[in-house]
Amino acid sequence: EIVLTQSPATLSLSPGERATLSCRASQSVSSYLAWYQQKPGQAPRLLIYDASNRATGIPARFSGSGSGTDFTLTISSLEPEDFAVYYCQQRRRYTFGQGTKLEIK
Amino acid sequence: QVQLQESGPGLVKPSETLSLTCTVSGGSISSYYWSWIRQPPGKGLEWIGYIYYSGSTNYNPSLKSRVTISVDTSKNQFSLKLSSVTAADTAVYYCARHLATRMAPNAGYFDYWGQGTLVTVSS
Numbered sequence: 360e361i362v363l364t365q366s367p368a369t370l371s372l373s374p375g376e377r378a379t380l381s382c383r384a385s386q387s388v389s390s391y392l393a394w395y396q397q398k399p400g401q402a403p404r405l406l407i408y409d410a411s412n413r414a415t416g417i418p419a420r421f422s423g424s425g426s427g428t429d430f431t432l433t434i435s436s437l438e439p440e441d442f443a444v445y446y447c448q449q450r451r452r453y454t455f456g457q458g459t460k461l462e463i464k
Numbered sequence: 465q466v467q468l469q470e471s472g473p474g475l476v477k478p479s480e481t482l483s484l485t486c487t488v489s490g491g492s493i494s495s496y497y498w499s500w501i502r503q504p505p506g507k508g509l510e511w512i513g514y515i516y517y518s519g520s521t522n523y524n525p526s527l528k529s530r531v532t533i534s535v536d537t538s539k540n541q542f543s544l545k546l547s548s549v550t551a552a553d554t555a556v557y558y559c560a561r562h563l564a565t566r567m568a569p570n571a572g573y574f575d576y577w578g579q580g581t582l583v584t585v586s587s
Contacts, residue, residue: 391572395574401579402558402560402577402578402579402580403558403574403577404577405563405573405574405575408563408571408573409571414563414575415575446508448509448573448574449572450571450573451572452511452524453511453514453572454511455508455510457508458508
């Protein structure tokens with residue numbers, strides 16, 4: 360089973376700053392990785408798929424990179440609505456990482 | 465705009481069967497893959513299983529012995545049954561559609577989600 364480990368568990372930043380979130384896979388998943396955003400009381404929202412493709416309607420400040428075992432989600436300049444929990448997911452067995460909470464500093 | 469809505473009992477007794485239905489509106493259930501995903505309170509996401517509109521299924525190995533997912537294309541619905549539930553099955557249950565691309569009808573990710581429904585297992 361492929362395990363996804365996200366870091367950090369919590370990231371404290373201010374609006375306007377750049378956020379860098381990491382997801383590491385226990386074995387290669389090629390480029391088959393997605394990122395989701397989840398706000399309290401809401402369903403997850405697909406942001407990025409196949410490591411670097413933005414989903415429909417996702418702002419350009421969200422970008423994804425990586426391949427193999429190491430992946431990054433970057434938010435170039437944080438907006439107030441970006442503070443949420445972020446999950447990575449690999450498509451082979453549809454497993455998710457444990458999440459990174461992005462909180463306001 | 466595709467919308468998904470989960471429905472079913474919010475409280476299930478231990479050892480009984482959890483049953484939920486997802487109704488798809490604003491689009492057809494045909495030609496897509498559909499999944500159930502759950503999230504225990506305050507925890508992460510766990511994929512339960514998927515069904516193709518044709519009826520083919522694939523389940524999480526850790527739940528496979530207890531899960532049945534079915535589809536009713538005439539009603540644009542698919543359903544989840546989880547048997548022999550315990551308190552560990554208490555979670556928000558989401559239904560979701562699989563992203564389809566030009567390259568694959570099942571890209572392996574979830575682009576539309578229901579709002580989720582909390583199911584509590586308790587006597």
